[in-house]
Amino acid sequence: MPVSPDPSRRFAIVAGLGVATALAACNGGKDKQGAEADISATEDLMREHGVLRRVLVVYRETASLLRADASKLDAGALGEAASLFRNFGEDYHERKLEEQFIFPAVQKAGGEAGGLVGTLKAQHDRGRELTAYVQSRTASGKVSAADAEPLAKALEGFTRMYEAHTAFEDTIVFQAWRKTMSKKQFEEMGDRFEEIEKAQFKGDGFDMAVDQIARIEQRLGLHDLGRYTAPSPAGAAPSTADVG
Ligand SMILES: [Fe+2]
Numbered sequence: 001m002p003v004s005p006d007p008s009r010r011f012a013i014v015a016g017l018g019v020a021t022a023l024a025a026c027n028g029g030k031d032k033q034g035a036e037a038d039i040s041a042t043e044d045l046m047r048e049h050g051v052l053r054r055v056l057v058v059y060r061e062t063a064s065l066l067r068a069d070a071s072k073l074d075a076g077a078l079g080e081a082a083s084l085f086r087n088f089g090e091d092y093h094e095r096k097l098e099e100q101f102i103f104p105a106v107q108k109a110g111g112e113a114g115g116l117v118g119t120l121k122a123q124h125d126r127g128r129e130l131t132a133y134v135q136s137r138t139a140s141g142k143v144s145a146a147d148a149e150p151l152a153k154a155l156e157g158f159t160r161m162y163e164a165h166t167a168f169e170d171t172i173v174f175q176a177w178r179k180t181m182s183k184k185q186f187e188e189m190g191d192r193f194e195e196i197e198k199a200q201f202k203g204d205g206f207d208m209a210v211d212q213i214a215r216i217e218q219r220l221g222l223h224d225l226g227r228y229t230a231p232s233p234a235g236a237a238p239s240t241a242d243v244g
């Protein structure tokens with residue numbers, strides 16, 4: 001008669017399997033965390049700008065679509081882009097990181113970066129107004145003919161503002177912020193940002209945001225990077241690369 005494993009041992013095996021599964025899951029997470037530990041606080045902020053700039057690309061392209069034929073635009077996808085900007089850009093990147101940590105520190109340090117803080121904050125506020133407007137004009141899933149032009153203008157205005165905003169932050173403000181800290185403090189900020197991101201999004205907010213903008217681009221037919229390659233200048237002599 002086969003001996004059934006004694007219950008405590010069976011429990012140990014099952015528990016062991018559980019532990020093995022948990023360990024495998026942990027390792028998956030750990031590898032990822034290991035890679036993420038290499039991401040500094042400023043790289044974190046700058047790659048967040050990358051996500052936000054992809055929203056700006058969507059905004060600029062949809063402004064043209066709105067002017068061409070507003071009825072053909074997937075307004076729900078545009079509304080989702082605005083929601084992504086609100087959740088990831090405004091409620092997290094701006095409010096939880098820049099306004100909590102970066103702006104107060106560079107303002108205290110003074111200099112060129114400190115002098116930009118007032119304008120940067122005003123642009124955050126204006127951005128929120130514009131985001132709310134885009135959300136309200138797209139909420140029905142359609143953009144009315146009457147809304148097409150004002151919405152296109154709002155999208156272009158937002159894009160123009162935020163391109164300059166992120167470029168100045170990347171090249172002046174974040175660099176100045178980095179200089180207010182020791183190497184150790186800077187590394188600790190990287191960990192701190194990671195914790196804030198996990199708490200805010202219950203996971204990897206950056207990965208989720210990249211997935212979301214990719215889905216929005218797909219819905220709008222804006223996912224192919226090649227569509228943005230500029231044409232050759234009209235009338236230019238063919239380069240040697242074009243010949244033969
Ligand atoms: Fe900002």
Ligand SMILES: [Fe+2]
Pocket residue numbers: 049093098166169
């Ligand atoms: Fe920013």
